[in-house]
Amino acid sequence: MPHKRAKHSDRVAKRFSLGQDLAPGANDGFFSEMPKGAMRILQGAKVQEAHRAKLEARKKAEQDALTRAKGKAKASEASTSESNDKAGSELTIRPGEKLRDFNARVEQAMAGDVRASFRSATRSQINARKRERRKLRAAGIDPDADPEDLEQQETTRKAKADKAAALQASEPSKNDLKRQRQTIQQTGEIKDFAKASQVKKINDVAQAPPTLTRAPRGESVQAKTRKARLMAKITGNDEEEAERKVKQAEKARQKGRVPEKLAAANASATNSKKRKAASGNEAPAEPSMARQRVLDEERQKAIKAYRQIKEKKIQESEVKRAKRA
Structure with a gap:
């Protein structure tokens, strides 16, 4: 590289060996000392240019190799196609060739064409079935359903x-409704459904008196009087x-009614009182x-x-006490 040179000691030794007051040579100049x-800073442009040239040369070589490879591939394809054409055109029995070998050679040569034609035929059939299924779906019919189900769906x-x-x-059309609206606007006639206004103002709803529903089961008389x-x-x-x-309504409601629990409690209390009275009247039995x-x-024993x-x-x-004494 242009900025590479010998180390300083070698250059000094060389200069000392050559002597002094010598004529300038080709290597001496502005960059000698x-x-x-x-030197790298001043010669940076030159170094970069050399690097770019090297990269361009490498890229060009790669492109040339690629084009050569493509040319070889095309040439090989052309040669194979030519050989196939020749083989197809020359599918004749050779002298001394058996008929069995000739048939095998023909089948081998035509295998690609047979396979391609078979694939195209199957592909066309599959596409036709797909088109039919799409038509059935567009008509609202399930293509996978049974024929009986298809008839029922139809x-x-x-x-x-x-x-x-x-x-x-049966329904009136848009034009009929439009004519009816125009006649109402012209004659000023108001139908029955338009008499009652369905609009309610917020102030009316807010100032409306509250409505108390039926009292819940088990509500006390105090709560009822407070609400009243x-x-x-x-x-x-x-x-x-x-x-x-x-209070009058509560008395009328409770008149002649005794809750079951209260009745049971009263009955148990009366029974206990009766038992106590009976036990108090009787004299204690002697053992x-x-x-x-x-x-x-x-x-x-006790x-x-x-x-x-x-x-x-x-x-x-x-x-x-004896131990203490």
């Missing part, structure tokens, strides 16, 4: 079409009168002789066990 970094489709046509014929007083206050009626009416004997034995425990505690306390 310049540092390498400065009948249902015709029935729907007839029904839609009859409905369309509120309703009377809103409507401007007497609150006391409303409360009195609610039998056998019962008295058993009770006496149990009493004696007294004996108590005395044993007491004696044991006394002995333990005496032993402790």
